[in-house]
Amino acid sequence: MSVDELRAGLSRIAATVVPDEDPYGRFLRHARRRRRRRRLASFGAVLAAVLAATLAGPGLLGTAGPGRTVDDMTVHGHPVDSAWTWRLIDSPARGNLAGDTRFLAELTGRLRSTDRVSVAPELSTVKVLWADDSTGLRSVVLAYHSDTAAALVSFRAAAGTPPRDLVRGGTMEANLPAEPFVALDVSHDEHRRLLGLAPAGCTLAYDRSGRLTGAVYRRWKPAPGGDHLMVEHTLARGWWRVECDGRLRQAGPLQPHGWRVDTSWRRPPGVRPDPARADWPTVRGADVTYRNLVDLSALVGASPPEVRWAGRLDGDEAVLAGTSGRDSPLVLQVGAGGDGLVALAPAGQAGPDTPRADQPGQGRLPLVATGVTAAYDVAAVRVPAVVDGYPVLTDRLLVVPRRSAVRVEAVADGRVRATGPVRDGAALLTLPLGARVTLRAVDGTGGVVGSGVLREPARGERLFNEPLVRDW
Secondary structure (H helix, E strand, O other): HHHHHHHHHHHHOOOOOOOHHHHHHHHHHHHHHHHHHHHHHHHHHHHHHHOOOOOOOOOOOOOOOOOOOOOEEEEEOOOOOOHHHHHHHHHOOOOOOOOOOOHHHHHHHHHHHOEEEEEOOOEEEEEEEEEEEEOOOEEEEEEEOOOOEEEEEEEEEOOOOHHHHHHHHOOEEEEEEEOOOOEOOEEOEEEEEEEEOOOOEEEEEEEEEEEOOOOEEEEOEEEOOOEEEEEEHOOOOOOOEEEEOOOEEEEEEEEOOEEEOOOOOOOOOHHHHHHHHHOOOOHHHHHHHHHHHHHHEEEOOOOEEEEEEEEEEOOOOEEEEEEEOOOEEEEEEOOOOOOEOOOOOOOOOOOOOEEEEOOOOOOOOOOOEEEEOHHHHHHHHEEEEOOOOOEEEEEEEEEEOOEEEEEEEEOOEEEEEEEEOEOOOOOEEEEOOOOOOOOEEEEEOOOEEEEEEEEOOOOOOOOOOEEEEOOO
């Protein structure tokens, strides 16, 4: 099947190939799974202490909805070695209930006597970080800590819920790691909210309308609260950034994430399957992946994707999705299935949110990489792979030129640094990440039929070449 046929087919199904109604919910579920895995990983190390302290239960924590209970919930804490985390914990409480000393005193008093959650004795100090009910939702975030460890506990219920009912029946998450910047899902029933908390004195800003002009350009707006921000899920597209003492400390998507993205295409109700399209799961999945990641980054003006290239990489079906214009977001998906792993950084530079690709029972998952077109007729994106159990960006660069090209060259300072033949519509070059080169497509006569500058960070995590910052 030719690329032209794939493009034509994709245009026919464009009306039916759409993400689920709530792509954010999937990211939140992945974030919760990541937290559960983190708690499982740390459980073995603290089991002896938990048993010695005669705390009930195995120390595995989850969430509880209204009217439900979760048995044997133990807050055992996580080691804290960052001065910035302590600065967050020591910050004054935020939210419109932060000054309600009667409410806070009753709440913390009931937490000490509740049988719903058991706190390790060494976490003897409790600190209220957030208490608010200004949005129809009553949400409270507390930090239990010792001198060396801490854990967060979050309660949510309807606005006006008294402390007794909040503790007994509210939505709860417990034993969450304390970090310098905390991004939490504080939803309850129909009230769906995200909360960002930075240390006191830091400046939190956000943007929901990024534009690609060679790089992602954003107009940052300061958070109304200065060092904290609560947003509705429906508005949680875009990025936020945290600056402390004049230095950028963290930047990334508003939406909490685990860097798994749903790559599955789901046929809308009433649409009958077409046998002619049945062998296109990767094409359809790449379309969904593209839309979800573009939506997550709030890249405005991005057109619906088309197939820029389809073929095989490392034995798997692969599809490059993007638009034909300059400064187009690009998504390369290798393999088909459910949860795809987004490769964000070179080997050895995986961040704390990067999921492992070798979890027991999950099988071989699709890999995803992002990039930006080098020119109108030159699309280039790094090939993802699994190294040491993590999805990473490699030194292999997939370049898709116009159809008349027979060779692609990477040129710098008048010298060809790498070259590769065009086979099945694409060339593979071996180039270190961050190489400053011009990609040049050459036809059979030696004429240049397309060129563009490769722009990408040399190090660190990135999404559509926009750096993900974590520098605490």
